Amino acid sequence: MKKILVTGGAGFIGSHLCKKLIEDGNDVLCIDNYFTGTKKNISDLFSNPYFEMVRHDICFPLYVEVDEIFNLACPASPIHYQHDPVQTTKTSVHGAINMLGLAKRIDVKILQASTSEVYGDLKNTLKMKNTGGTLIQLAHVAVMMKVRDVLRLFFLTIIVSMI
Numbered sequence: 001m002k003k004i005l006v007t008g009g010a011g012f013i014g015s016h017l018c019k020k021l022i023e024d025g026n027d028v029l030c031i032d033n034y035f036t037g038t039k040k041n042i043s044d045l046f047s048n049p050y051f052e053m054v055r056h057d058i059c060f061p062l063y064v065e066v067d068e069i070f071n072l073a074c075p076a077s078p079i080h081y082q083h084d085p086v087q088t089t090k091t092s093v094h095g096a097i098n099m100l101g102l103a104k105r106i107d108v109k110i111l112q113a114s115t116s117e118v119y120g121d122l123k124n125t126l127k128m129k130n131t132g133g134t135l136i137q138l139a140h141v142a143v144m145m146k147v148r149d150v151l152r153l154f155f156l157t158i159i160v161s162m163i
């Protein structure tokens with residue numbers, strides 16, 4: 001049985017992942033600050049002895065012992081991630097660095113979730129996301145592309161140092 005950390009575990013994908021991992025016989029530690037996720041998404045797991053929930057913001061360091069990490073903590077819907085771009089950037093960058101640092105310290109695999117918008121397909125992004133002004137959309141895509149570059153650098157640097 002593995003002990004698996006799922007950040008953003010109360011969100012849409014995270015809550016399903018927690019359930020699947022438990023079904024597969026793992027012990028799950030779910031971390032979430034409930035920014036977009038809800039207790040309702042994971043309420044059926046609260047009585048499960050193999051499920052543990054901690055309210056925590058991954059922008060702050062976390063010290064736990066686990067065998068694998070799934071970092072899914074980041075608002076995914078445009079309405080939410082554009083609501084507070086600074087917090088979204090902190091979660092994407094500080095949060096990912098904290099989780100990557102944890103993975104390095106305890107020497108375990110980490111999966112980093114992302115969004116197709118990091119590829120900066122402006123035409124399609126603008127076509128698909130009809131939720132605000134063009135300038136805001138462009139600024140948002142630019143932020144996502146910067147976050148991608150920063151994370152790519154950190155993941156490559158730390159992963160290379162772990163090999």
Ligand SMILES: NC(=O)c1ccc[n+]([C@@H]2O[C@H](COP(=O)([O-])OP(=O)(O)OC[C@H]3O[C@@H](n4cnc5c(N)ncnc54)[C@H](O)[C@@H]3O)[C@@H](O)[C@H]2O)c1
Nearest residue numbers: 008010011012013033034035036037057058073074076113
């Ligand atoms: N939903 C999709 O179709 C889809 C597709 C591709 C990639 N993704 C990526 O998968 C990840 C999860 O997506 P989702 O649809 O489950 O989103 P979601 O908004 O439902 O879940 C994100 C979870 O992260 C939590 N969270 C946000 N900031 C946090 C922080 N600082 N500390 C701790 N918890 C925090 C939220 O409360 C929420 O529970 C995102 O990175 C998203 O970009 C989603």
